[in-house]
Amino acid sequence: MGLRLSPWGTENVVEYKRLFKYFGIKPFSEVLKELSRITEPHMLMRRGVVFGHRDFDKVITALKRNEKFSILTGIMPSGRMHFGHKMVIDQVIYYQQLGAEIFIVIADAEAYAVRKLDRGEIVNLAINDYLANYLALGLSTRNLHVYFQTNYERDYYRLIQLFSRKVTMSELKAIYGEELDPGKLIAVLTQMADILHPQLESFGGFNTVLVPVGPDQDPHLRLARDVADRFSSELGLKRPASTYHKFLMGLDGGKMSSSRPESFIALTEPLESAGSKIMKSLTGGRPTAEEQRKMGGVPEKCPVFEMLTYHLVQSDEELERIYWDCKSGRMLCGECKLMAREKLLRFLEEHQEKLGRARGVASSIANIPGF
Amino acid sequence: MGLRLSPWGTENVVEYKRLFKYFGIKPFSEVLKELSRITEPHMLMRRGVVFGHRDFDKVITALKRNEKFSILTGIMPSGRMHFGHKMVIDQVIYYQQLGAEIFIVIADAEAYAVRKLDRGEIVNLAINDYLANYLALGLSTRNLHVYFQTNYERDYYRLIQLFSRKVTMSELKAIYGEELDPGKLIAVLTQMADILHPQLESFGGFNTVLVPVGPDQDPHLRLARDVADRFSSELGLKRPASTYHKFLMGLDGGKMSSSRPESFIALTEPLESAGSKIMKSLTGGRPTAEEQRKMGGVPEKCPVFEMLTYHLVQSDEELERIYWDCKSGRMLCGECKLMAREKLLRFLEEHQEKLGRARGVASSIANIPGF
Known part of the structure; x- marks a missing residue:
């Protein structure tokens, strides 16, 4: 595990190195060995997709001492859920199976006020697409709290109000940019409450809260750490722990993004469309077969190799074999794509079979806002 | 009633005329006659202390049709409640007796985040001073909703979140000044929810909501009217009605204010101190007795005459007699002060006798925030 996979596990980390240097995020490799003494690290950790952390030691300590801990993750219901969104819930499910209590916030207030989406559509996407996909992927309803930002408990709202006293406009602008409007400001304070509320007694009093995110979310985490410090004596808040995972490359070479249909494959993608998209994907191939x-x-x-690494190949040995078959020129892109296509379609078929039931469960556990 | 008292009822209005001219507040005298056809107007209305309104016609219509309506008022628990605070609750009690449902918001979030007060002290002042005084003054617990901003229902918080989408930083700065920090911004949006939430079904679905305020609060009302317009189709919100009452002059000639102890008499003022303060008050007297x-x-x-007009003399005839006794030089300030002192002490003694029981009731009806 871990180190053995370094050839393709650590090279990509280069581009994220500035996060270590400028923002104090630490390499996940530092804690990987320690984690592996307690339990098998998740494949995304072993493969370097989860590349950084803050205070992950707290999670390790909690695991060692068999103390309760919790995970906070969010759903931003804009665009359908695709494979670029899947890494975070894969990690969440991993932690849930290790005994963590899971908090999932549906960021409907932010989707409405900042992204200006329609409220009916927000609820629909959050429940029938994201949450249903999460459940079909293996998220259990045990130790699970799913809530809408606009429909939660009063202690949560009280946090938003209290936090407003100890943040300044200029620090928020430094983090989020000059064009900070009221919707964005409320969204930021709400995110602080999302991240910190599991520590309150009324939500379980979790001393250890881990937030697995992409590096673009780190500004929220940095602010949450500062806010926790400012309310450490008044409310007893502690800094959250966080991990950082790489973005999944889009099939067109950019970041996988809902705004470019050819870049992503949705978890609800019809099989034909999914197959066609992966066959048309960019690759790391050479201009000619001969050169390759x-x-x-x-x-x-x-x-395509990222899809295999992040999602489609469970066995590290198999992935390593594919890696070297490509690297050595033994396997060309056409062959590799057909193999990836088969894995993708098998996965999607199985996954989509579970979706109907998962949608029913999703509707039953979500406390849908009243107006 | 009304017109008969014009000599001292309308002269002071001059200083408030710019509110009519620049902000569209209308003279209360316009609706006074219509109101008096339905019921006896409150003495503060008859005497021109309540001098302006917006959409008071809605209240008159509700009264005529015997439709439900509601009153929203707020407690800002900074400093003890004094006579300068009493006019608003006197009006609220009047409307309650006419059948209105009363909403009293304790602005603890604002007191904490904007005024930077201590949370324990906020709760203590709100309950044991303000609310207890309100009850001792005659506020009934029937049709009464008292809530803390930090401890209310989720539909209220949802309003704050939704409103954030449709207000801009620049309009807020135009109203509240350039140094708008996050605490102030949240407080403003919270006030919008305070003013507009009684219209929601879950709070009673009141089509008519009246907010009696001092003119310094009008910026909130103007913004609330705009916000109601912006959410008229999405949430069915309507503009609130409002009335405006004059400030009570402080005993030192400025505005009655908690920050200058000699300017105010608290409702909990010890009798000796109260008597001494009114005897030391500035007056409208001349330099010498002879001149006067x-x-x-x-x-x-x-x-002193304002204390009589706003608070201490119930009978219009008696007040008119005092007015002319002063105006004509028949009664000098010493005599007047002794008379005012006697009325004041009688009032305070009776009031403070009721306070013990009122404090018990106040504690029992207030839903005190948990942390």
Whole structure:
């Protein structure tokens, strides 16, 4: 595990190095060995997709001492859930199976006030797409709290109000930009409450809260840490722990994004469309087959290899074999894509079979806002 | 009633005329006659202390049709409640007796985040001072909703979140000034929810909500009217009605204010201190007794006469007699003060006797925030 996979596990970390340097995020590799003494790390950790952390030691301590801990994650219901969204819930499910209490916030207030989405559509996407996908992926309803930002408990709202006393406009602008409007400001304070509320007695009094995110979310975490410090004596708040995972490359080479249909495959993608998208994907291949046989492919820059690494291949040995088959020029992109396509379709077929039931469960556990 | 008292009822209105001119507040005298056809107007209305309104016609319509309506008023628990605070609750009690449902918001979130007060002290002052005084003054617990901003229902908080989408930083700065920090911004949006939430079904679905305020609060009302317009189709919100009452002059000639102890008399003021304060009050008297006998006093500029007009004399005839006794020079300030002192002490003694029981009731009806 871990170290063995370094050839393709650590190279990509280069681009995230500035996060270590400028923002104090620490390499996840530091805590990986310690975690592996307690339990098998998740494949995204072993493969370097989860590349950084803050205070993950707290989680390790909680695991060692068999103390309760909790995970906070969010759903931003804009666009359908795709594979670029899947890494976070895979980690959440992993922690849930290790005994963590799971808090999932549906960021409907932010979706409405900042992204200006329609409230009916927000609820529909959050429940029937995101949450249903989460459940179909294996999220259990045990130790699970799903809530809408606009429909939660009063202690949560009280946090938002109290926090407003100890943040300044200028620090928020430094983090979020000059064009900070009221909707964005409320959304930021609400996120602080999302991240910190599991520590309150009325929500379980969790001393350890871990927030697994992409690095773009780190500004929220940095602010949450500062806010926790400012309310440490008044409310007894502690800094949250966080981990950082790489973005999944889109099939067109950019970031996988709902705004470019050819870049993503949704978890609800019809099989035909999914198959066609992956066959049309960019790859890390060379201009000609001859060159590729001679020089080998570049899996580090290949969206298809990323799909395999992040999602489609469970066995590290198999992934390593594919890596070297590509790197050595033994396997060309056409063959690799067909193999990836088969894995993808098998996964989607199985997943989508579970979705109907999952939608029913999702509707039954979500406390849908009244107006 | 009303017109008969014009000599001292309308002269002071001059200083508030710009509110009519620039902000569209209408003279209360316009609706006074119509109100008097339905019921006896409150003495503060008859005497021109309540001098302006917006959409008071809605209240008159509700009264005529015997439709439910509601009153929203707020407690800002900073400093003890004094006579300058009493006019608003006197009006609220009047409306309650006419059948209105009363909402009293304790602005603890604002007191904490904007005024930076201590949360324990906020709760203590709100309950044991303000609310207890309100009850001792005659506020009934029937049709009464008292809530803390930090401890209310989720639909209220949802309003705050939704409102944040449709207000801009620049309009808020135009109203509240450039140094708008996060605490103030949240407080403003919270006030919008305070003013507009009684219209929601879950709070009673009141089509008519009246907010009696001092003119310094009008910026909130203007914004609330705009916000209601912006959410008229989405949430069915309507503009609130409002009335405006004059400030009570402080005993030192300025505005009655908690920050200058000699300017105010608290409702919990020990009798000795109260008596001494009113005897030391500025008056509208002339430099010498001789001059005053010749030229008469100036009750329009006299804090003692204001105490009589706003609080201590119930009978319009008696007040008119005092007015002319002063104006004509028949009664000098010493005599007047002794008379005012006697009325004041009688009032305070009776009031403070009721306070013990009122404190018990106040504690029992207030839903005190948990942390």
